[in-house]
Amino acid sequence: MDLQQLIEFLLATFVLSPLSSYAVFHMLVKPAEQDSARLLSITVPFGPCLISLILFWLMYGFPGNSTSFYIFSTCTALVAPLGYFFVHPQSLTRPFKDILSLILQSKVMLILLIIAFFLFFSLLLITLLTPVYANDPLQYFLEARYLLHEKDSSLYPFTQYVTGFYSQTRHPPFYSMLLTWSMLFIKNPHLTLLGRIIAPFYVLYGSLVFLVFPKEKPRELWVVAALATFGTPLVYALCAVSHIDVFRMTTYLAAACWVYWCATRGNVRHAIATGLAVGLAMRVHTSAILLVPFLGLSFLILSKDSWKNRLLLSFVMIASMLTICGFDYIRNILIYGNLVSGTEEALKIYSINGLNYDEYILISRDMNTLPTLLMNGMFAGLFNIDKFGLEYWFALYAFYKIVVSRKFSDLELVFLFQIALYYLMVVISVVLGMNFTVKNYRYSLMVHPFVAYFSAVGIYEIYKKITDN
């Protein structure tokens, strides 16, 4: 691999695709000029998602073609929407001006952003220099290796591949396709360099959402929230080994912002765009299927429209969402009889008495008794400070302050809903004796950006209290 391939990949993946995503969403929602930067922030994370989607369909519809065919076709599809900027050049320049003025607004902001950039660059350096060795990332890279070899995405998820490979966690083909994309450039499935550097860019994208999108509260507080999200020991460590979690966190955060926007704007264009964004986020991880009830309920409660309009917009959103991710789920139902692919088939093995799979997982992760299940499973964020830092404690303090003062913005309400619904699901499932929601402490990272935001609020409240006194 040479430097030219690296630059081509960086440009296509982290410049072209986010701009293309921005252009598509801009065309759809036609925001006010001052909202362009906000739109940019919540569309950028979906840029690589578009690459993954386009490549999936290309490899599905035209399997077995050359690598240049896939690169060229994908790039063509991404370049096409950029024509919009020739008609509306200000929609391209305005957000960058706004973001620059945000960065330069105060010294504190500048310092915080330098810290955020250090976080990004340190992760980039680690991923550049560290091989892939963690179990799950190895699987994603293997899937990508086989996809590159076969150039046929209909084989995904692999159940009886010729080498014997068996996709054990069958997420929708987002990350694997994105890694396949990186391997198309490098043309060597054994060299993982380009695939490794994708994750740190989602730290950058997530921080951009926090920095630019919100209007409430001091903006420095939101940057602290970004630092708290991606500087959490567990998130940092997972991102450094190219885990999938940073993708689902960032896309979920952006999708939640979209739902907030749609609920406060309330028109069909926004509903279509929100559906697309949620659909793209749902292709990232199997757990993202929860976005439908979580974000759907948030929209229905938060929207100020009449109930008739709310239901109508929800219907539009779901229809729009299904155009993106419907195929994955319909395919699962047709093949496996289940929404989450392979569950029924996998259960056949997992339910064998001799294997004790569930017990093994619970004991090896120290969750086999009720107290340890509560501490290391349900409320891992509170009791595993080595993994989650002190964030959940600060967030608890913020919840207390919010409940007492009853002052919260609509965006905070959306965030609060996500946390409340997630933990409601966890508590109900554990009470019913099902431990699938807690057996991995990474599951709770789904709502981690929202918790991290409230931890930033908690820190801010404590700081105010100390300085006011």
Place this chain on the structure above:
Amino acid sequence: MKYIKRLLIISAAVVVIWYQVSPAAKVFLLRMMEARSFMTKNHIGIWEKCLFNDFEVLRFTRGGKYNFFCYATNYLPKKSTTLVFRQNGFATFVDRHFISMNDSRLYDVYNAKSVDECLHQLLKLNVDYVLTTPYDLPLISKTPVAKLLATPSRSKIIFSADGYDLYLINRRLENVDGSITLSYDSNQMKTHHGMDWSLTSGASPYVAASPLADGKYYIDGTNSEKGLYTGRGHLLMAPSRNFYECKISPLDDYIITVDIAGYGKVCVYAVYYNKNGDLIGSAELIQSIMDSDGKKGTRLFNQFRTPVGSAQMRILFVAKDAWFTLDRVTVSKARTYDTEPMWQGTMSTAPQSPNFSRPPLERVARNKFDEYMGADASEDIQWGKLLENDDHVTLYSGAGDFTDAPSSRMRYKVDAVLSGKGVFKFMTISYPFKENTQKASPQIQSHGYFLFPEDESPVRLTRHFDAPAGLADFRVGFKIIHPRKLGPFIGDMPNEGKVVINSLKIYKNVSSCTEFTGLGTPEWKQVFP
């Protein structure tokens, strides 16, 4: 008040930063140190490091299971299928077919009613090897697969390191027991000179990562000139007739020694062929970074095994931006154990055997066991002396005469006949060589778990293990794993465990790196200038 406020804010900030930032900083520093160490040792810069093969980096920085994967490739024939309980590492780093533990095709295997039925089901799936990791026993201990692995007549460990065990199951055992007679045909081998490099790509991670120029240099064994070789290229050596006239078995070991002087990185590979001359695999034997002054010669050596089905082999030198002079290359049969055991003991009575029945003893015994870690190596140890006998650990010790160079290695074979209940772990405790008056820090090597059959019939345990560099003294121990520790996994196993050691024999390898049998000393010639 103002200062108290400031102090409060600073203290709070320190606490937050400590818990929030320090773990991430630790991750960052560790990764950077690993990278730096790799770059320094390999004389490469950041960009080259970025492009380096993952497997090579991991083997260098982590060793352990990655080394195991590398050597496992050596033991697994090209067309083998291995049942793996940790799929992703194996699938990424071992270029062989496998079946993952979660594969629904294994349903009948897990539900087999007996060991033989389980074996039959595995053979139906073409599985001939099973790879277990240190973490698998609790997961599979109630399945027939665990019982299959604990039945010596049905399975045998062919390679074991760092708690990772590679088992050969019944079908292949038939081949292993009858050793293969090799016939070397020099005419046949000639047709393979100048072999196509693409044949080995993928089989060797290093070659796959750095494709080499085809046939730039090669050497055969027909003449006796020495040469100086520089740049990228490979050196190809036809096998010595003497060497290949011996019988080989996959359970035998060979030693390669290379007297070499030069600069840079050199890797020595074995390329294996079957008796028809078809390529069946390759494996890295030696990897070394030579001294920067390049004048001082060095001796590289390693022990290796040939894979099942191999009849011929070639030794291959791969250099990256290096020059070197080969003075001598020797391949000799290594594992020729003494016919008489160096030590033999029989402990057949129950009081001398570990036995336990009460759960609280676990912790107590562990503490006692820990005490052995600090044991003084200088104490007068005699072979066969039963050092300690408590509920969990029985140690047998012996003083060795291993005062060779610190890089020397010795191979041992332990052959024991045991009976009992429960699960136990076989381990050795080694003491590095130091002056007798000094305390040495011992290191424990686990050589795998062992599960007794339910009927308590005697079973035979054979393990081969390497003595670590600079070994002065070692002890052999059996540690009982308390069933309670395995909790619900152990299922049908009795709630108590014991081991009766009917006999214990320890064999020493008669050949070492300083004492070669000298079966073949090929000469070298530079064919292309």
